Amino acid sequence: MNHLNDSSQNRAQQIFTVTRLNSAVRMILEQDLGLVWLTGELSNLAMPSSGHWYFSLKDMSAQVRCAMFKGNNRRVPFRPQDGMQVLVQARVSLYEPRGDYQLIIESMQPAGDGMLALRFEELKRRLSAEGLxxxxxxxxxxxxxxxxxxxxxxxxxxxxxxxxxxxxxxxxxxxxxxxxxxxxxxxxxxxxxxxxxxxxxxxxxxxxxxxxxxxxxxxxxxxxxxxxxxxxxxxxxxxxxxxxxxxxxxxxxxxxxxxxxxxxxxxxxxxDRSARAQRLAHLHQRIAQAMARRQTAASHQFALLQKRLDHQDPKRRLEQQSQHLDELANRLQQLLASRLHQGERRLANLELRLQARSPEKLLAAGKRRHQLAEERLFALMAKRQSQADHSLAMLSARLDGVSPLATLGRGYSITRTRSGEVISRASQTAPGQTLVTTLAEGSLTVRVDSISD
Missing domain, CATH: 3.40.50.261 (Succinyl-CoA synthetase domains)
Structure with a gap:
């Protein structure tokens, strides 16, 4: 069980955050490679108001991003331009916020004299490695x-x-x-x-x-x-x-x-004629050699201390933050330009919509709708009147067909008692009873003399 816990802890120690990974890669690049000489063509040169320079160095097959901060570019004796061939001394590094591999330029010179200096350093390194x-x-x-x-x-x-x-x-x-x-x-x-x-x-x-x-x-x-x-x-x-x-x-x-x-x-x-002068020359030679050895050792120690200082020096963070600030300023300018373009486009759309909703146009459209509604109303009223007239005629005809007056007109009559009761059977009357008979035109008062079934 303890073995499993130890394995889990070891795996957990290997889990990096992105920030930690970029920081570790930057330290590896700067420690292992140190300062390098590089020659190439300048391209995409940018000189923002911060005073730093950003550009790419390229040859026929590849390119690399570079940053030269104002503390170093002030010592450049010429004005760099795109397309110029230069020789640079640089630190290989990593821009941590973006994870981009880049060079931090320490010095720059035209490729002419610079190439001679580069040839000098290369031959010196090679012959020194041979022990010459x-x-x-x-x-x-x-x-x-x-x-x-x-x-x-x-x-x-x-x-x-x-x-x-x-x-x-x-x-x-x-x-x-x-x-x-x-x-x-x-x-x-x-x-x-x-x-x-x-x-x-x-x-x-x-x-x-x-x-x-x-x-x-x-x-x-x-x-x-x-x-x-x-x-x-x-x-x-x-x-x-x-x-x-x-x-x-x-x-x-x-x-x-x-x-x-x-x-x-x-x-x-x-x-020299003087033995003393000979001894002094010999001592001078030994001192010079000793000083050269001490200087070499001191230079080596200084390089080690400088490397340690570089890893702890806030200047590195300041360079990173300064480059990040330039990047944010560029993004802000792009965002403002985009927002301005969107605002102008929105304003144009609102102007078109306002023109479409102009009171004159709305009033004219309203008048057209009122006229159409009025025409439809009159047509509908005429149609409903025609339908009502036709229905009334139909109902009148049907009413005439069942009207008592029409029946009376054909020779029939209606007999009632004086109280208004309709007489439909002879048994409803009695002899001597007075009745009222309604004809098609006028009515008769009659008296019953006799009754027959």
Whole structure:
């Protein structure tokens, strides 16, 4: 019996309300998928007075509903329009009141630069999953390099800056230059070939690969997979020195060490005359690596805390309620328009009915009905008069047929006593009795002389 009760309780625990189910599905979507990158075409863009944006992202085969709240869309540097190709970063979520799967957009950018950023993140993720960026496979730089190799443009400012630093720090250090293009599609193969050439010649024991600053497109050859693999597979330790300090490339992750600038790279590889400076550089490197590890751990912890905060943050409910308010406002506008249309149609029907019940029309109809009734009354009266005359004639004829006067007219008479008793038998009289005889015209007073049966 207890087993049956336990089973019933377990089944009851699996019964969801719709609200609970939608809330659970939303939490699953937001926890498991987190932030995603998505590219597509804008359609059905709506910007209500609340300041939020609602639209769909579509491609050739599918579409998904999206909401971007005003706290985020204020940072969009352009005016989105239907048909525009964009790249967005979004949270996969569920709009609980309607049970609709949707994206909450955190950022938006045109698909041009955005696609490059997306390619960057995809390649970084894939190569990182292979272990190409693992710290364990990175090698330390030689403390006393025999020679330094520079893979860069022979005419760029970066080469001049590195040579200046190397000459200042270690004027006796041999430097080998492997000239290559550092911009455009042809630069990819040249950079790979220069790294491979340095490995074949084995004339240097550290390589600096890099160039000066530029746009994302200018630096893109250092974000190519072929260059990253050439750096990672190099038998010679490689320092990546691409662009300025704020520029980050795939080559930086693949190299044994990243330098913020070409000049800084030269500072790192060139031994200083002072042993103290060498120890400081070594300590600086260790501190930088430790800080990077701590930053990675802190970023991971922050992401976990942010996810927990998102599940408890009233901002999510406020976003849901704000979207629900926009939906209710839209439904109210539609309802008011529908009611107004119904009122106008009802007013038109009442006007038609009022015209149909106009006093003039009613009076004319009344006159027609009165005239018809009067005509029917006269016809009925004439018919009834004719019927009465005919009936009277019939009754008169029948009355004449049974009238005593008609009988008297044929020679018969009526004899009565003076008291008015009709004499129908001789035995009703006595001799000498006076009687009155009524004729067709006039009457006679007679006396009985004798009686015979």
């Amino acid at each position: 960026f693992d710290e364990g496979r990175k090698r330390p730089l030689p403390r006393e390099p025999r020679a330094v190799g520079l893979v860069t443009s022979a005419t760029g400012a970066a080469l001049h800056d590195m040579l200046t630093v190397l000459k200042r720090r270690a004027p006796d250090l041999p430097v080998f230059i492997y000239p290559t293009q550092v911009q455009g599609s042809t630069a990819i193969g040249q950079i790979v070939a220069a790294i491979n050439l340095a490995n074949r010649r084995t004339e240097v024991d550290v390589l600096i690969v890099g160039r000066g600053g530029g746009s994302l497109e200018d630096l893109w050859c250092f974000n190519e997979e072929a260059v990253a693999r050439a750096i990672a597979h190099s038998a010679i330790p490689v320092v990546s020195a691409v662009g300025h300090e704020v520029d980050v490339t795939i080559s930086d992750f693949a190299a044994d060490l990243r330098a913020p600038t070409p000049s800084a790279a030269a500072e790192l590889v060139a031994p």
